[in-house]
Amino acid sequence: MGADRRRYGPGRGVRTPTLLAAAAALLAGCASVPDSGDVEPVKASPPGESQVRVYAVPPREKAEPDEIVNGxxxxxxxxxxxxxxxxxYLTKKASEYWRPGAGTTVLRAAPDPAGPKELSGADGSALTYPLYGDRIAxxxxxxxxxxxxxxxxxxEIRLVRQNAGGAKEWRIDSLPQGLVLGESDFQRNYRSVNKYYFASGENWLVADPVYIRQRIDPTTRxxxxxxxVKVLLDGPTNWLKPVVDSPFPAGTALQKGTQSLEFDDRNALKVPLNDKASKAGRTQCRKMAAQLLFTLRDLTSTPVGQVELLADGSSLCVLSGDQAEEFAPDRTTGRSDNPYFVDDRGRLSLLRASADEDVDRSHVIGPFGSGGVKLGSVAVxxxxKRAAGVTDDAKSLYVSSILSDGELAPALVSSGGPxxxxxxxxxxxxxxxxxIAxxxxxxxxxxRFAEGIGTPQPVTVAGLGDGRIQGLRVSADGVRIALLVSEGxxxxxxxxxxxxxxxxxxxxxxxxxxxSVAPQMETVTAVSWAGxxxxxxxxxxxxxVQQVRYIQTDGSTSAASVLPGLNQVTAIAAANDDRQPLVADSDDAGIVRLPSGGNWQTMVEVGSSPVYPG
Known part of the structure; x- marks a missing residue:
């Protein structure tokens, strides 16, 4: 049966012994193992795929209405x-009407059918079953x-009696469009994948998360x-579309009939496209291949070697994984990011430490490292090469080099607030x-300060209403901003x-x-981009209680996203490279780090404002 259990609690209708027997029969059917048929080779499961499978069973002869609904x-x-x-389980008309791919409603638990609400028809031949649950996405x-x-x-699900082989059988003739799943069933069947498009007018990629099936898609096979590949070619999601571009020529799609794409022993992939793709020039094709390379990275346990695009059987271009790095969402300086923090004397300091090394800290060069101004928060x-610092009274913003000495330039802006x-x-x-806000x-x-200098440029925020921005973090690609908004x-x-x-x-x-990204949270204290x-x-x-957890930018989470507990966290920092540890400021423990698979470790007992570049 599904990972979610059906609920039969008080107030959801009286369940008869017949239903309990039917549920037992259904459980036995779901758990059965085939004892005949040919032996077939089985492909290895993609990384992260759930090993739990649900095998549907048909309705039994003369099944009761409750059995039909639950089945x-x-x-x-x-x-x-x-x-x-x-x-x-559907009438012919309902089966023709029902479109499982129209969308999915995700409930906190599996939908709960509450006994028939009403009988209708001259002979009581129709029943209506309300469905209940907490909708979360x-x-x-x-x-x-x-x-x-x-x-x-x-x-709502409506059942009618229909003739089947000379007998009257209950079948569903009206139902919600799409799928209605409990959260655990949704997470078992679907996985999050980033597809990638180019920031408008730029040469770097932007992640656009979507959900695809963990295994073979029941509708497209x-x-x-x-x-x-298909969802990438379909274009960006509606929310991201205004700020990204796709170099694929209009109408580009997979070659008709393509249902399976396989990497060869060098982890290279050939992608057959329709004739629309043949209009692409070489430079354009390289960008198309880069989109595919980045999109496919989450689906392979080893790095993608290369992608070759084909149109009408002819090769358009080939791009290796290394070559695609020129289009990376975060154009790094070629060295590993290290975190920075503000020490107990208000100076900007660099932390150098991996999970198995002692912490080495040093002040940066220039006014921020010499104590020329006492800092309260920073961004590198x-x-x-430069850093921005807000004074410890949160009144003034300065920008200074952190590679050379010099006089501190005048404040870019000051606040007159309390x-x-x-x-x-x-x-x-x-x-x-x-x-800055x-x-x-x-x-x-x-x-916003263009290139970190000059006159402040006010940025309008549509839909902010009476909310007030308390904190912000801008993505590396520059097209998304995470805001902490206080209201009510x-x-x-x-x-x-x-x-x-x-x-x-x-x-x-x-x-x-x-x-809203975390509507289930009553209050959010701190946020950082983590990829x-x-x-x-x-x-x-x-x-x-306070939690530290990962959340996708589309608001989705998983059970594994909750991190080890840490008390009184006031700031959090993550690098775009997930091999780097999380760093946090805890009133209880000081500046701490979280190495992969470990627990929080104190790096500096007194300090504040830990940040990675950005």
């Missing part, structure tokens, strides 16, 4: 081709995940690799621009799309279409 809900959680077994027809604050789900530019409502910690984007209640604003006694995590218009010399920058589509978040749910 269908179970069959929806299977990998049955085209949901053929699930369709056996939706996945649309283009595979984009959207979390919601838990709300009551109210669906495509394996996971082919699914990933991605090229690690002591606890001044400047937020700053953040650098992939363009080399500096961002002024939290002054009388004049709250989001500011809560501080929530929102992701905004960074839109740029106007001329390159005089661009207008705004933030559009805020979407191309992942955030590490400190917060707590209503009535819960």
């Amino acid at each position: 269908f809900l179970e069959a929806m959680t299977s990998d049955d081709p085209d949901f053929a077994m699930a369709r056996k 939706d996945v649309d027809s283009v595979h984009a995940y959207q979390p919601t604050e838990p709300t009551e789900y109210a669906g 495509m394996d996971p690799v082919t699914q990933a 530019a991605r090229d690690e 002591a606890r409502s001044r400047l937020s910690p700053p953040s650098w984007d992939g363009h080399g621009d500096l961002w 002024d939290r002054d209640p009388g004049k709250p604003r989001l500011l 006694g809560r501080t929530t995590l929102q992701i905004g799309r960074v839109e740029r218009s106007g001329s390159p010399a005089d661009p207008t920058v705004s933030v559009a279409q805020l979407q 191309p589509s992942r955030l590490v978040v400190v917060g707590k749910e209503a009535g819960g």
Whole structure:
């Protein structure tokens, strides 16, 4: 049966002994092992694939209405081709109407059918079953995940009696479109994959997370690799589309009939495309191949060797994994990122340490390292040549070199707000621009400094309403911004799309279409980017304790995303390279790190504002 158990609690209708017997029969059917048939080779499961499988069973002869409803809900959680077994519970008309690929409603637990609500028809030949549950997310027809604050789900399944082989059998003739799954069934059947597009007008890639099936897609019969290629060719999700480009010529798709793509023994892949792709020039084709290489990385246990694009059987171009690095979302300086922090005297210091080494710390060169200004929060530019620092009273923002000595330049901006409502910690984007929020209640604003210098440029934030920005982190690709927004006694995590218009010399920058990333959390304390589509978040749910956990930028999570507990965390920092440890500021333990597979370890007993470049 599905990983979620059906609930038969009080208030959900009276369950008869017949239903209990049916449930037992269904369990036996789900657990049965085939005892006939040919032996077939089985491919190794892709990384992260769940080994739990659900095999749907058909309705038994003269099944009661409750058995039909529960059997269908179970069959929806299977990998049955085209949901053929699930369709056996439907009338012919309902089967033609039902589109499983129209989208997925994700509930906290499996949908709970509450006994028949009403009888209808002249002879009582129709029954209606309400479906209950807590709705926590939706996945649309283009595979984009959207979390919601838990709300009551109210669906409905209608059954009728129909003639089948001379007997009257119950079948479903009306049902919700798409799939309705409990969270554990959804996580068992689907996996998150980043597809990649180019930031508009730029030469680097942006991650666009979507969900595909863990195994063969029941509707398209495509394996996971082919699914990933298809969703990439389908184009970006609606939310990201305004700020990215795809070099694939319009109408490009997989060659008709392609359902399986396999890597060879060198981990190279040939991708057959239709004739639309033949319009691409060599430079354009290399960018197309780079999109595919980055998209496929999460699906292989070893690095992708190369991708070759074909159109009408002819080779368009070949790109290796190493060559694709020129289009990487985070263009690194070629050295491993090390964290920085503010020491007990307000000086910017560098921390050098891996999980198995003693900590070595040193002050940076220049005014920020000499104590010329006492810092409270900092951000180090991605090229690690400059840093931005906010004074310990949060009043003024400065930028200084951290590679050479010199006089401290005048403050870029100062806040006139009360002591606890001044400047937020700053953040650098992939363009080399500096961002900060002024939290002054009388004049709250989001500011951007082009190339980290000059006059502050106010940035409008559509949909902010009465909310006030308390903290921010801009992505390495420069097209997304994570905002901590306070309103009504809560501080929530929102992701905004960074839109740029106007001329390159005089661009207008705004933030559009805020979407809640962690609606289940009552308050969020700190956030950091932790890769191309992942955030590490400190917060707590209503009535819960503080947690440190990973959350995808689309708001999805997994059971493995919760990290070891740490008390009184005020700041968190992650590198884009997931081999680097998380670093946090804890009032209880000081500056701490979390090595892979380990527990939090104290690096510096007194300090604040740990950050990686960005």
